[in-house]
Amino acid sequence: MDSGIRAMVDAVDEARRQLRENALPKAKDRGRDKVPAVEAAVMLGELADLVEVAGELAAALSDRMATHESPEFYRLAGVRLRDEAGHLREAEQRVAKRVG
Known part of the structure; x- marks a missing residue:
């Protein structure tokens, strides 16, 4: 390797x-104890960061794959992970807005 x-x-x-x-x-x-709302927003943001960087890694690897199908698999995984990071960010903003 x-x-x-x-x-x-x-x-x-x-x-x-x-x-x-x-x-x-x-x-x-x-x-x-239950997670306070402010901390819930922080955790959503951290999860978004984690998922986003996983998407960046997958997308970056797509150009390096040697097999016929692999580049598309990695590219699509990168898109989906970045999309999911966006959903987490939206949720983070909604929770943060509610708690002021």
Whole structure:
């Protein structure tokens, strides 16, 4: 595996691991208090950032794919992820607007 690809795979794997080990258990902990509305808006923004950068990575990789179909798969994944990041940003703004 080319060193650039290895670095990307490692970075994505580390982000996934951090989320699974640190964030997800806290989100699933039913004993915790409800998330205040202001913090809910912040979390939506952070999720939007995460999804957006995943979309940027997928789109950037589309030009580097060697198989016939892969560039389109990566390009489409990038579009969909960026679209979803936009939905999260809209939700963030709506929540932030409600809480003032």
